[in-house]
Amino acid sequence: MPVTVFYDAKSRTVLAELSGDIDHCSAKDMRMPIDEEIMKRLPKQLILDFENVSFMDSSGIGLIIGRYKLMNDLGGDLIAVNPKPDVKKLMELAGVQRLCKLIYRKRRSLIGGMKL
Amino acid sequence: MKTKERILNRMTLRFPSLSENERFARLAVSGFISSLDPALDELSEIKTAVSEAVTNCIVHAYRDTVGEIRLEVRLLEGCRIYISVKDSGCGISDVKQARQPLFTTAPDEERAGLGFAIMESFSDKLRVSSKPARGTTVTMLRTLRTRKPADGKDS
Numbered sequence A: 001m002p003v004t005v006f007y008d009a010k011s012r013t014v015l016a017e018l019s020g021d022i023d024h025c026s027a028k029d030m031r032m033p034i035d036e037e038i039m040k041r042l043p044k045q046l047i048l049d050f051e052n053v054s055f056m057d058s059s060g061i062g063l064i065i066g067r068y069k070l071m072n073d074l075g076g077d078l079i080a081v082n083p084k085p086d087v088k089k090l091m092e093l094a095g096v097q098r099l100c101k102l103i104y105r106k107r108r109s110l111i112g113g114m115k116l
Numbered sequence B: 001m002k003t004k005e006r007i008l009n010r011m012t013l014r015f016p017s018l019s020e021n022e023r024f025a026r027l028a029v030s031g032f033i034s035s036l037d038p039a040l041d042e043l044s045e046i047k048t049a050v051s052e053a054v055t056n057c058i059v060h061a062y063r064d065t066v067g068e069i070r071l072e073v074r075l076l077e078g079c080r081i082y083i084s085v086k087d088s089g090c091g092i093s094d095v096k097q098a099r100q101p102l103f104t105t106a107p108d109e110e111r112a113g114l115g116f117a118i119m120e121s122f123s124d125k126l127r128v129s130s131k132p133a134r135g136t137t138v139t140m141l142r143t144l145r146t147r148k149p150a151d152g153k154d155s
């Protein structure tokens, strides 16, 4: 599975763990499960976890921007966590930090056992 | 793009513009240049640039159709890598505009308009030549700060 989605009701957070390569081919399959969960839950924040993403090109930037717009429409926030150095470099080159919070270190969570 | 360096090794691939070939293309390039022992960050940048070029053929050049993509890699003297990605698709009418960061003709498909900007920053030289209705060739040159020269001599 290229994406696994969780929801924490207490913090109204959707967590999407992405894995593998994110390119134009795989991004198509990642969008739908994330957006379905968002539309079902109307969360306050969306966390995209890049820990298991081994490669990403500008299709991944498109994926982030698209989810940012969706969360922005809902009045919620987007957080991107745990990118590997190469993925992080691409995110910074694209200026993703202007759209969402980028967190590079994994932290033990606060929210219902989910890692943040 | 003309290069004056001697060609030490080269490969050419032709494949149809199917989305699953994005991964194949970058793995093929990665495998071919592995004899140069590139650093991991260099390898990742080259894979990203190849992915952008090949994706553009699939998404833009052969929109609503499947056509042939021709990928050529040359290993040149001095640890230089030449990569060219060629399609015979729709072409680009205004290359200068297309190369602007954030410019995209497919915003509703979540294209970020950053493909050319990424190719540019991950190569030393990027050339785009295109003719509407004839196709596009993207050529990239990149010198590795490699440990092991391609001509086999130790540095």
Ligand SMILES: Nc1ncnc2c1ncn2[C@@H]1O[C@H](COP(=O)(O)OP(=O)(O)O)[C@@H](O)[C@H]1O
Pocket (backbone or CB within 6 Å): A058, B052, B056, B057, B059, B060, B061, B062, B087, B089, B090, B091, B092, B098, B099, B103, B104, B105, B106, B111, B112, B113, B114, B115, B116, B117, B136
């Ligand atoms: N091989 C190609 N054939 C036709 N048009 C292309 C090609 N490559 C790029 N383009 C055009 O240039 C624009 C910018 O490309 P790029 O920077 O990769 O952004 P994106 O792919 O996200 O749109 C594309 O939207 C498209 O109009």
Ligand SMILES: [Mg+2]
Pocket (backbone or CB within 6 Å): A058, B052, B055, B056, B111, B114, B115, B116
């Ligand atoms: Mg592109």
